[in-house]
Amino acid sequence: MRYLPRGNPRWRMQGSGLRLLAWGLLVLSATVAWEGIARAAQTSAAPALEVPVSLQLLDAQPRAHLSVDGDGVVLPPEGSPARFRLSFDLPSRNPDGSPWQLRFNRIELKELQLQAPGWHPPAQDFFRPQPHDGLLPMAFSQTLPAHWRGPVSVDVTASTELARTLRPQVVRMALGAEQDKRSLAVAIALYACLLVLAIVAVSLCLGARELAFLSFLAFVSASLLLMLVVNGHAYTVPFLAWLKPLGGQGTNIAMLLVSASGICTARDFAGRRPDNLWLRWTPVAGASAMVALAAAGLCGFAFAPETMQILVIIGWAAAAVLAMLAFFSAILRKAWLGWPLLTALIMLGISCTLFELSVRGMADPFWGRFGYQIGLVLVAVVLVVALIGRIADFRLKHEQERMARKASEQRLRQQQAYTDLADLLRKRLQDVASKDLEWYAVQMAMESLLPWLQLNSATIILSRPGYDQTRITEPVTHTSRLSALIDVNDATLRAVAQRKLPMAELIMNPVPGSTRARAASMAYAAVPLTTGKGDVGVALLERVGPQAFSAEELALVDQFGQLVLQQTAEARETQKLRRSAELDALTGMLNRNAIDLALSHAFIEAHKNDKTLAVLFIDVDGFKLVNDTYGHACGDQCLRHLADVLSRALRPGDLLGRYGGEEFLVLLPTPGDDQAREIGERIRLQIEESAVEWQDQKVKLTVSVGVATRLVHEQTPTQALERADRALYSAKHEGRNRVVLAARKP
Numbered sequence: 001m002r003y004l005p006r007g008n009p010r011w012r013m014q015g016s017g018l019r020l021l022a023w024g025l026l027v028l029s030a031t032v033a034w035e036g037i038a039r040a041a042q043t044s045a046a047p048a049l050e051v052p053v054s055l056q057l058l059d060a061q062p063r064a065h066l067s068v069d070g071d072g073v074v075l076p077p078e079g080s081p082a083r084f085r086l087s088f089d090l091p092s093r094n095p096d097g098s099p100w101q102l103r104f105n106r107i108e109l110k111e112l113q114l115q116a117p118g119w120h121p122p123a124q125d126f127f128r129p130q131p132h133d134g135l136l137p138m139a140f141s142q143t144l145p146a147h148w149r150g151p152v153s154v155d156v157t158a159s160t161e162l163a164r165t166l167r168p169q170v171v172r173m174a175l176g177a178e179q180d181k182r183s184l185a186v187a188i189a190l191y192a193c194l195l196v197l198a199i200v201a202v203s204l205c206l207g208a209r210e211l212a213f214l215s216f217l218a219f220v221s222a223s224l225l226l227m228l229v230v231n232g233h234a235y236t237v238p239f240l241a242w243l244k245p246l247g248g249q250g251t252n253i254a255m256l257l258v259s260a261s262g263i264c265t266a267r268d269f270a271g272r273r274p275d276n277l278w279l280r281w282t283p284v285a286g287a288s289a290m291v292a293l294a295a296a297g298l299c300g301f302a303f304a305p306e307t308m309q310i311l312v313i314i315g316w317a318a319a320a321v322l323a324m325l326a327f328f329s330a331i332l333r334k335a336w337l338g339w340p341l342l343t344a345l346i347m348l349g350i351s352c353t354l355f356e357l358s359v360r361g362m363a364d365p366f367w368g369r370f371g372y373q374i375g376l377v378l379v380a381v382v383l384v385v386a387l388i389g390r391i392a393d394f395r396l397k398h399e400q401e402r403m404a405r406k407a408s409e410q411r412l413r414q415q416q417a418y419t420d421l422a423d424l425l426r427k428r429l430q431d432v433a434s435k436d437l438e439w440y441a442v443q444m445a446m447e448s449l450l451p452w453l454q455l456n457s458a459t460i461i462l463s464r465p466g467y468d469q470t471r472i473t474e475p476v477t478h479t480s481r482l483s484a485l486i487d488v489n490d491a492t493l494r495a496v497a498q499r500k501l502p503m504a505e506l507i508m509n510p511v512p513g514s515t516r517a518r519a520a521s522m523a524y525a526a527v528p529l530t531t532g533k534g535d536v537g538v539a540l541l542e543r544v545g546p547q548a549f550s551a552e553e554l555a556l557v558d559q560f561g562q563l564v565l566q567q568t569a570e571a572r573e574t575q576k577l578r579r580s581a582e583l584d585a586l587t588g589m590l591n592r593n594a595i596d597l598a599l600s601h602a603f604i605e606a607h608k609n610d611k612t613l614a615v616l617f618i619d620v621d622g623f624k625l626v627n628d629t630y631g632h633a634c635g636d637q638c639l640r641h642l643a644d645v646l647s648r649a650l651r652p653g654d655l656l657g658r659y660g661g662e663e664f665l666v667l668l669p670t671p672g673d674d675q676a677r678e679i680g681e682r683i684r685l686q687i688e689e690s691a692v693e694w695q696d697q698k699v700k701l702t703v704s705v706g707v708a709t710r711l712v713h714e715q716t717p718t719q720a721l722e723r724a725d726r727a728l729y730s731a732k733h734e735g736r737n738r739v740v741l742a743a744r745k746p
Helices: 009-049 173-208 212-232 236-248 249-270 277-298 303-330 338-357 367-432 434-454 476-488 489-499 516-520 551-582 592-609 623-630 632-649 673-689 718-733
Strands: 054-057 080-088 100-105 108-116 141-142 149-160 168-172 457-463 471-476 523-530 536-544 613-620 656-659 663-669 691-694 697-700 701-708 739-740
Touching: 009 523, 054 592, 080 168, 100 173, 100 367, 141 173, 168 173, 173 212, 173 632, 212 249, 212 277, 212 367, 236 249, 249 277, 249 303, 249 367, 277 303, 303 338, 367 434, 367 489, 367 551, 434 457, 434 471, 434 551, 457 476, 471 476, 476 489, 476 536, 489 523, 523 551, 536 551, 551 592, 592 656, 592 663, 613 632, 613 673, 623 632, 623 673, 623 697, 632 656, 632 663, 632 673, 632 691, 663 673, 663 739, 673 701, 673 739, 701 718, 718 739
Parallel strands: 701 739
Antiparallel strands: 054 080, 080 149, 100 141, 100 168, 108 149, 457 471, 457 536, 523 536, 613 663, 613 701, 656 663, 691 697
């Protein structure tokens, strides 16, 4: 048997089912035992309370015959009357004054007529009980005349449409009342069991909405109807008065309905098997045939009594075989309580066999009265427990499917969050400085993880040799509290970072002065981190409540961490590529495309904010002569030298680029005309005072500078560049090595 944890719903429901089965078996066993003990006590008291009865058949060609034990008359089943005589000897004294009764077991008699000299009591009919019989009659009884003493003979005429054995008794009225009480107690116990099972079936049918419980409800209802009919109690209930005209056919109809509903219940318990045509159609065909026979009987289209009896026996046998096949199929599929159900069905088959033998006078009369009824209740009890187990299986399977669906949806949402974070990092990191990429990406990942893991806070702790420890806390409102907590547990967190193994249950020492209750109400976990730049550290996760972090949650953190590393590496490579595309390969400064973009953006912003800009065109004087005299390699060295001097001469925030050949462009934010001219002069002077070392020679260089400032109405750099270019031309024309400020034109 599979091990199921105590908290499992199937374990709880099956445990309840086992207890219900045990109680049911105990009650039924106690009922049978009580009946046996009572009969033994009756036998021991028989000399005082009961007199022996001898039987004599009176028909010339009797269809009836005596039972095996000689205590009963087996009546002919075709409905013809049987006549026999009872002979008994009543005691001459009656000390206690209790009258004698002539009693017969209550079977499906169409007529029971008693006659003796001077005594003609009214006839009795099983299907039409008299008012004095009471609501739940248990026997046919007739009080004998008080003056009878000595040998007595009573002629009996009885008829029935079923194979039944009539057993007479002559007992004191007190003993007869005691027998009725015992039999009534057994009958009421059986009725109560079936009523409880019917209520359970209705509840389960409404709650689980499975056809198996509807079939079981039909089986329990048909079994209860059969017991009421066989015991004769159906004919005393007003709402079942429609059964009276059916006579003995009512018993046959009830038996067929029990067989049909039993087949359906067994089939539904074993499971509808579309793949198995035998188990799919055979039970349906058998149950349909039995229901059709029962419907024909209800409509008055019935076979001869003997033929109907044979069909009912065939129906019982077919139901037993089909149910055994269904239960055996369930056993092969390891259905719960499959073997107990098969055992209970075998016991029911044995009790039904004993019933058939008993009504034919070949077995103890107890089995003819209650044997198969107890078997039906036993099967119903085991069935309801097994069906409850099916509910547990269904709920367990449903819960597993729900959890699997929930986990799948969670994975999909996490994957979507992962994709969204990747897209967001890819977009946002383009504009982040290279030195800040890791920190910015980590903070974005933390913001995404907070709702997924239901975190109270998350803190990234990174350390690099020779640098101060860096901490990033999200939300920032928890920064001071977590900083104090990290200081207290610094050694523990460093150990986690060094071991590079996540810890799902991290025990944190509380901050001195804080309450331990707050620390106890938090769950902590630590995940090692690395940024790929030599930084090592941990992600400290904090959640409200005692629930520890799962391995899946830590794996999600690690997955997001790997995404951060991947995206920052890609962003850094993208920045390198973009930077290389924007820079001049020779001088390392911005190329013409990059400087044009920067100029356009700067002029738009300056116009929007009403600020000034200055543009400096710088051109090397006589650069062709340098190339012709010293070679192009020297010319390249001179350009690199000029780029270095220009970079050192400019202020932070000034923009420098190579505009083409030996021309350079400088963009100065917020200068006036005089300040722009002064910067241009400083550049010219520093270049003039410097020299390029080339093959043990000093190459002197000079530059001409054209300066132009942005006019108020200008939104694009085109006009300013034209003015700067004209100023540069003027500087060249006036003798080179000088700075010329372009005239401001409206």
